[in-house]
Amino acid sequence: MSRIVYFDNNATTRVAPEVTEAMLPFLGEMYGNPSSMHAFGGAVAKHLDRAREEVAAFLNAEPEEIVFTSCATESDNTAIRGVAAFNGPGTKIITTKVEHPAVLNTCRYLKGRGYEVAELGVDSLGRLDLDELREELKGTNKALVSVMWANNETGVIFPVEEVAEICREYGATFHTDAVQVAGKVPVDVKKTPVDLLAMSGHKFHAPKGVGLLYVRKGSYFQPLMLGGHQERGLRAGTENVPYIVGLAKACELARKHMAEDEGRIAQMRDKLEAGILAACPDTIVNGDRENRLPGTLNVAFKYIEGEAIAYHLSDLGICISTGSACASGSLDPSHVIRAMGVPFVAVHGSVRFSLSRYNTMDEVEYVIENVPKVVKKLRDLSPFGPETKVSTYE
Ligand SMILES: Cc1ncc(COP(=O)(O)O)c(C=O)c1O
Structure with a gap:
């Protein structure tokens, strides 16, 4: 062929050549652990900080609102299972029938384990009915809503800004799987008040194996990964610095182009x-x-x-x-x-x-x-x- x-x-x-180039020093001589006390690790920590700033700028977020993960599946699981665990059984989870399995299977896992789960339908053009969302939210206490920003199969974009406003009205936490909009549609978390948002590097020219979870200040969840203090205790495990630097480069390229x-x-x-x-x-x-x-x-x-x-x-x-x-x-x-x-x-x-x-x-x-x-x-x-x-x- x-x-x-x-x-x-x-x-x-495909990984952008600029992304590969940006990653190379961190697969070579700059191998220090960013959490180490010594200057060799500290030098790497500075690059990790810079990467966090770049990713935050891409979303118009604050650097301390970015949590690096291994992929969007991990980010989605952390958000949904983490909020469910924090709020406790009885929490109502509202999602859609057209989510990626990373969200759908996570919500279905929680169903029957003390959590009520509602799946919103779509019309023949794949569009959401926001009145159905309002109906499901009526009378809820501490609900969690997970609605994707754009669908991976049809590309249909959901009205996340309106969903976010409705969630605020009802005091619900709003998580969005924004994997498919990354680098394609501007994402501004100041304009679109989501609480939690997942993205994945490999969908916009960074490598596979790196993702992020945006966590609005004042949003709470129980971390999925327990261990060290990395990522402010929200995601334990030594940061994958080469891939995070690559993710930041992909964000920079997306912002420019x-x-x-x-x-x-x-x-x-x-x-x-x-x-x-x-x-x-x-x-x-x-x-x-x-x-x-x-x-x-x-x-x-x-x-x-x-x-x-x-x-x-x-x-x-x-x-x-x-x-x-x-x-x-x-x-x-x-x-x-x-x-x-x-x-x-x-x-x-x-x-x-x-x-x-x-x-x-x-x-x-x-x-x-x-x-x-x-x-x-x-x-x-x-x-x-x-x-x-x-x-x-x-
Ligand atoms: C909408 C959506 N969410 C989540 C994922 C999972 O992403 P990852 O491969 O980073 O776990 C994908 C991948 O196809 C996706 O399209």
């Missing part, structure tokens, strides 16, 4: 969408096209299987995915697309294309040229068609 066209950037991204990158990425996505829709009949776009991430396109090709499309495109060097990478390995259709009530003949044929600043128009053209051929080939073999009456999901 000579050519790789990587359109799976919501699963993970976000506006320009995202305009170009949206142009590529729109061209891809128009090209696919023009060449493939019986194809629909999943999610709210007016309010989604610039690089995400989720398409349902009726009468065929998304896995088969992804598999055939992979033979041509084109990398895409069906649903969340974390849910792959299961043949069940995506929980997100199903929550939107997409009909049976389309739900199975849903695939996601996700672009980054490293993609080009030339790659978009290559994909537009090949997707219709693969779709036609699979439809010629499919037992389903416009006359199909089976509709178990409708």
Whole structure:
């Protein structure tokens, strides 16, 4: 396979060369422990402080509100399980049916262990109903709300600012999984009063294995990781300095280039969408096209299987995915697309294309040229068609 066209950037991204370069000294000569008493460790601690300042600036937060973790799954678990443990059984947890498993499975774990859990639905465009949220919050005491900022499968952006205001009104703690907006949409925690927010380095050109939890001053939770005093006792364990420095560099690059990158990425996505829709009949776009991430396109090709499309495109060097990478390995259709009530003949044929600043128009053209051929080939073999009456999901 000579050519790789990587359109799976919501699963993970390429590490920016500037990020690798920034990390190298900390994989080499600057190996001191930032918690050590000696000057050799102290020099590394200064870089850790600088990284914290850069990450805080990226979110318009204070440095002492940033807790470094190993990934967003850890950040989500720390926030949800930590608040639940701090508030105690009886706490109501409100989330959505379309969260990433890092949130959904954590909430479901707590259900039945003394916690009441409500999952909010979405409409056919993947949008939330804020009245449903208000209804669930009525009469609660110390509730925890976990609503993602943008969906990883459809790219649909939720109204987190309004969710945050509603949570304040009802005295609920608000956690948001902001993994998919990192580096794509400005995040300002002064403007959007979330209490806890999770991000992951590998979704915006830092390496895998580093994440962060933003903790607003005055928010309380029971730490998940117990041990040393690192991260002000909120996340024990020696900090992964090389990766944290890389994360800070990715934040710096995102701050500098976000506006320009995202305009170009949206142009590529729109061209891809128009090209696919023009060449493939019986194809629909999943999610709210007016309010989604610039690089995400989720398409349902009726009468065929998304896995088969992804598999055939992979033979041509084109990398895409069906649903969340974390849910792959299961043949069940995506929980997100199903929550939107997409009909049976389309739900199975849903695939996601996700672009980054490293993609080009030339790659978009290559994909537009090949997707219709693969779709036609699979439809010629499919037992389903416009006359199909089976509709178990409708
Ligand atoms: C919305 C969302 N939340 C959480 C995660 C988990 O992130 P990590 O791989 O850093 O644990 C992902 C990864 O796909 C995601 O898309």
